[in-house]
Amino acid sequence: MVAHEVVDGSSMQRALTRITYEIIEQNKGVDDLVFVGIKTRGIFLAKRLAKRLKQLEQIDVPVGELDISLYRDDRHVPDHHIEPTVTSSDIEVDITDKHVILVDDVLFTGRTVRAALDALMDLGRPKKISLAVLVDRGHRELPIRPDFVGKNIPTAMDEQVNVAMEEYDGHEDITIEKIE
Amino acid sequence: MTKRYLVLADGSIYVGTAFGADTTTNGELVFNTGMTGYQESITDQSYNGEILMFTYPLIGNYGINFDDDESVTPTTAGVVVHELARRASNWRNQMSLADFLQQHKIPGITGLDTRAITKKIRATGAMNAALVDTKKQAQQFIDHHATKRRTNLLAQSTTKNAFPNPNTGLRIVVVDYGLKHSILRELAQRQCNVIVLPATATAKQVLNYQPDGVLLSNGPGDPKDVPQAIEMIQTVEQQVPLFGICLGHQLFALANGADTFKMKFGHRGFNHPVREIATNRIDFTAQNHGYAVAAGSIEQTQLLVTHKEINDQTIEGLRHKQYPAFSVQFHPDAAPGPHDASHLFDDFLENIASYQRQRRTATHA
Numbered sequence: 001m002v003a004h005e006v007v008d009g010s011s012m013q014r015a016l017t018r019i020t021y022e023i024i025e026q027n028k029g030v031d032d033l034v035f036v037g038i039k040t041r042g043i044f045l046a047k048r049l050a051k052r053l054k055q056l057e058q059i060d061v062p063v064g065e066l067d068i069s070l071y072r073d074d075r076h077v078p079d080h081h082i083e084p085t086v087t088s089s090d091i092e093v094d095i096t097d098k099h100v101i102l103v104d105d106v107l108f109t110g111r112t113v114r115a116a117l118d119a120l121m122d123l124g125r126p127k128k129i130s131l132a133v134l135v136d137r138g139h140r141e142l143p144i145r146p147d148f149v150g151k152n153i154p155t156a157m158d159e160q161v162n163v164a165m166e167e168y169d170g171h172e173d174i175t176i177e178k179i180e
Numbered sequence: 181m182t183k184r185y186l187v188l189a190d191g192s193i194y195v196g197t198a199f200g201a202d203t204t205t206n207g208e209l210v211f212n213t214g215m216t217g218y219q220e221s222i223t224d225q226s227y228n229g230e231i232l233m234f235t236y237p238l239i240g241n242y243g244i245n246f247d248d249d250e251s252v253t254p255t256t257a258g259v260v261v262h263e264l265a266r267r268a269s270n271w272r273n274q275m276s277l278a279d280f281l282q283q284h285k286i287p288g289i290t291g292l293d294t295r296a297i298t299k300k301i302r303a304t305g306a307m308n309a310a311l312v313d314t315k316k317q318a319q320q321f322i323d324h325h326a327t328k329r330r331t332n333l334l335a336q337s338t339t340k341n342a343f344p345n346p347n348t349g350l351r352i353v354v355v356d357y358g359l360k361h362s363i364l365r366e367l368a369q370r371q372c373n374v375i376v377l378p379a380t381a382t383a384k385q386v387l388n389y390q391p392d393g394v395l396l397s398n399g400p401g402d403p404k405d406v407p408q409a410i411e412m413i414q415t416v417e418q419q420v421p422l423f424g425i426c427l428g429h430q431l432f433a434l435a436n437g438a439d440t441f442k443m444k445f446g447h448r449g450f451n452h453p454v455r456e457i458a459t460n461r462i463d464f465t466a467q468n469h470g471y472a473v474a475a476g477s478i479e480q481t482q483l484l485v486t487h488k489e490i491n492d493q494t495i496e497g498l499r500h501k502q503y504p505a506f507s508v509q510f511h512p513d514a515a516p517g518p519h520d521a522s523h524l525f526d527d528f529l530e531n532i533a534s535y536q537r538q539r540r541t542a543t544h545a
Contacts, residue, residue, distance in 0.1 A: 017458045024501055052458040145541055
């Protein structure tokens, strides 16, 4: 089981920077934005996007957290047959009438995002929800489409895409490995 | 050993030894701080009409080869060096610098303290200068030509006709304001199917090729001498992802309502540290510009400052807040200089991919 690096750390950084520019581009101002990161790495990604926006536009975009139980780092079987559920959330701002940008590392079947959408709807009524992902690996099982994509990485069903981030994994890259 | 004089607009005259073409010349005296890369610099069309002075003391030591040219016909007005290498030695050497300059009718002068002259320019600001053969000619220059500014540089530096650089990838239109070949090299490495258009290209002519992206090249002189580009950019940026380099960056800024100004002595060399504001990442960049975008003029525009030079805070990168268009003042194509920023070509292609993906699924209001 060998993991192949498909995107290195600096390309990952640049993809995030481009997403930041695209968020500015498509929102014609960034006043009502709220980032909501999903589980571990989505939260770190959301924080990084917020940091870039702050450096560029000198505005603070709040970052909320959604914890969705599904993927665990120690699992090495394709785990998309289990329905994800929201276990906790930490979103301090009222998301009603806000433009929420949901952030996750890998978009696969779309079921995690569906669960996250449900959770957001319980918390308020956003004006709009967009989806930003670092990797879109295809194989959607629900009609869900990302608005901002870092990398499109075509994959097979028996492969797993791993995103490593400095804050959590101590290094940074995107790898693919085959699940046996 | 023929004498030659470098005469400055402020009246100072320096005596040196002639090399290269046997002719006189005048132009703005600029200095380049690179240790190497004299061939790429001399053949860079952005030096059109400028007398290029190297601060590194030994020039010509590795000769000239036929692979590193940045244009077919160099238009640099003259070359000033401290010491011209008597003999070139390098496994790629095919011709001496003196012979090369002679072939291209560019006069040179050696034996001057180029660092002392550079310090003077840094203190007083860029000024005109001439390379002449007699003291009488020197006086004539001081009396009659010292303040003249050249404005017809672009016609000399751009291509007369459109030409392709065929490949199998994305279709990129490059508008040539004095294109460095390295820009084409970088695009070719990425399989771009390139069409180069002259600087006079209109928006209609550009869009007729249905390009996936448009690149505005580097070039010589004042961006305000290129008014025809403004309207073209204003139309094109709304329809196609755009990438501007150097003069292309300044034109992009002007087209979006910002202003440009002539710097005191410009940035020419390849040790210019540039900060990417979003990430605080520093790239060391190759630069060659005497004009820059005015920081105070950005506020009321739809532009976002993305890069700054960290020594003097000059604006080095811009991005449009509504269109997938960005530009940099420095040279991601390097040549000569570090390749730190060559990823900007990848960013350009990813911008195009992202723009096309969004167009396919267009749901954004």
